[in-house]
Amino acid sequence: MNVTIYHNPACGTSRNALAMLERADVDLTVVPYLTKPPTKERLRELSHLSGLTVREMIREKGTPFKELGLDQPSVDEEALLDAMVANPILINRPFVVTPTQAKLCRPSETVLDLLRDWPRQNFNKDDGTPFLEVVPIPGSDDDLHDALVNANLPVDDIEESSRTFFRFQLLDGLVVGYGGYEIHGRDALLRSVCRTEWSAKGIGPSLVQLLLSRAFDDGARRAFVLTEGAAPFFRKIGFNDVDRATAPEAIRSTRQALELCPASAALLSRAITL
Structure with missing residues (x-):
């Protein structure tokens, strides 16, 4: 199965999801979205595949979300998408995509929802707690x-x-x-x-x-x-x-x-x- 992860290596949740995908039997593509951000059309597709609204796809913590005025309810979907393309740090992470689904895998364990099978060996996440x-x-x-x-x-x-x-x-x-x-x-x-x-x-x-x-x-x-x-x-x-x-x-x-x-x-x- 082909799987793509939009990955931020500075994010523990993203690292944990990636670690599971590397253990699973998938054809994995890792996209460092901060340097290779998805297009506006791709973000719209991720919204559709994941069932999330565009606003639910945005990360607020540690981003210029409020400084850009994106916290105002009057900011529409198109403006939010434009802001995410211009400032990819606003894209929450990690998005994991299969041929038929996309999921914002927070917590990282929810990546299992997209997999048919995975190794049954225990492993710990970055914070030391078990997956x-x-x-x-x-x-x-x-x-x-x-x-x-x-x-x-x-x-x-x-x-x-x-x-x-x-x-x-x-x-x-x-x-x-x-x-x-x-x-x-x-x-x-x-x-x-x-x-x-x-x-x-x-x-x-x-x-x-x-x-x-x-x-x-x-x-x-x-x-x-x-x-x-x-x-x-x-x-x-x-x-x-x-x-x-x-x-x-x-x-x-x-x-x-x-x-x-x-x-x-x-x-x-x-x-x-x-």
């Missing part, structure tokens, strides 16, 4: 149930509709965690996030980032979480406390909010971006 595989599972999964019970998390509603769950595992298949969410329009309520006894230290943020990326793919652009004991962890990875009274009605009406989590549980939220 993970995300496996969809039903709410009826016995191992999910047992993991949540062991973590003192609610299980009464996990088999109800509109719940989405995943198993997180190393590339050799060792399960290191679980997580899920409920989608309510553009909002997602994260739930059932836990590690297993085999989980390496520091793996929690990777689990949540992968969960957020899946929620993003399902249309959510803001995440909420109810928690009793893990509020410091979620604050550390970008979540902020929210007054329940100001939360969207759909979030306040979930079983998690109404029944399963005590009134003392903290509600936190953050934007979901790639």
Whole structure:
């Protein structure tokens, strides 16, 4: 399979995605897009293939995004594309393209979504945390149930509709965690996030980032979480406390909010971006 990666060697996420592609059985083309930027037409094609809006393709951090006035809602798609061609640092990374798909692979593990197969040997990313595989599972999964019970998390509603769950595992298949969410329009309520006894230290943020990326793919652009004991962890990875009274009605009406989590549980939220 022919695969192209628009690569920035200064970006750890891009380096990690490239490392996986080099391990996989693909015919790989590496495009250093900062020196060989894609054309406006190619960027438009990447938007179409990835399902991202042009604005969602732009990187804000560490770029002249605000200085160029691109943060103004009145800036249209054509102007955004022109800015990306003139300033390729604005192109988020890494975009990975196959003959039929394109994906902004953030986190880097999402590059696996584009591959038919990959080596089942474990390896660590630049930050020392392991590369993970995300496996969809039903709410009826016995191992999910047992993991949540062991973590003192609610299980009464996990088999109800509109719940989405995943198993997180190393590339050799060792399960290191679980997580899920409920989608309510553009909002997602994260739930059932836990590690297993085999989980390496520091793996929690990777689990949540992968969960957020899946929620993003399902249309959510803001995440909420109810928690009793893990509020410091979620604050550390970008979540902020929210007054329940100001939360969207759909979030306040979930079983998690109404029944399963005590009134003392903290509600936190953050934007979901790639």
